[in-house]
Amino acid sequence: MPLSPPAPRTARHVRRVTYQGFERDDGLWDIEGELHDSKAYDAPVHRGQGMRRAGEPIHHMLLRVTVDRQLVVQAIEVAMDAHPLKDCPLAQAALQQMVGCSMTRGWRQSIQKHLGGVASCTHLRELLFNLATAAFQSVTAVFAPPANGDPPRHLGQCTGWDFNGNGVKEHFPQFYGREPVPALKAETATPPAER
Known part of the structure; x- marks a missing residue:
């Protein structure tokens, strides 16, 4: 439209x-x-x-x-x-x-x-x-669930991927109805040279 x-x-x-x-x-x-x-x-x-x-x-x-x-x-x-x-x-x-x-x-x-x-x-x-x-x-x-069993990072970050919405219910039913994870502080990974 x-x-x-x-x-x-x-x-x-x-x-x-x-x-x-x-x-x-x-x-x-x-x-x-x-x-x-x-x-x-x-x-x-x-x-x-x-x-x-x-x-x-x-x-x-x-x-x-x-x-x-x-x-x-x-x-x-x-x-x-x-x-x-x-x-x-x-x-x-x-x-x-x-x-x-x-x-x-x-x-x-x-x-x-x-x-x-x-x-x-x-x-x-x-x-x-x-x-x-x-x-x-x-x-x-x-977009795949992490190996630790946590939900994928994109869930709970928009209306379409609301933990109580149809997107999660259909595509990630194991996380349907789950409470969203609180926003984290700025993350930085270990620089490649220090790994």
């Missing part, structure tokens, strides 16, 4: 964000994110440095995050093909602090801890936040 017809309006800004997940031959997974911001009209560049044509990127940023089957970050690669300020690329180095962090519960808190404020870039943080969702959709092993 589409949205209702809009009121009369003029396009001003376009943000495109895409995510893709790839299974690697070595057993790891690459999750890639791309963000592209542009204006829908020609506009002067900041401080009179020329004109930016409609559709030309203000931000064009790419991430490749390599994870294992438990969604622990093994490596991060960043590219900033377009950015509005000359110091923006300085934000890239801080992303290496996310190596060893887990994309399971506590992912957003880990991002804030390592990359919050001026430590990195708002747009790269935004890409990272939702990269975890793409990782969950790509690495299907994370």
Whole structure:
């Protein structure tokens, strides 16, 4: 079902964000994110440095995050093909602090801890936040119940996977009616070099 017809309006800004997940031959997974911001009209560049044509990127940023089957970050690669300020690329180095962090519960808190404020870039943080969702959709092993008998991590995290809902009743009946696990503090796994 589409949205209702809009009121009369003029396009001003376009943000495109895409995510893709790839299974690697070595057993790891690459999750890639791309963000592209542009204006829908020609506009002067900041401080009179020329004109930016409609559709030309203000931000064009790419991430490749390599994870294992438990969604622990093994490596991060960043590219900033377009950015509005000359110091923006300085934000890239801080992303290496996310190596060893887990994309399971506590992912957003880990991002804030390592990359919050001026430590990195708002747009790269935004890409990272939702990269975890793409990782969950790509690495299907994370949906299986853990060997310890606990419910899969995604149960109790949305309306569709409510412990008292039809999704759990149909697909994970052994956990139907169970109390949700309280939210955990930020989790970080042991970095690969220290294992």
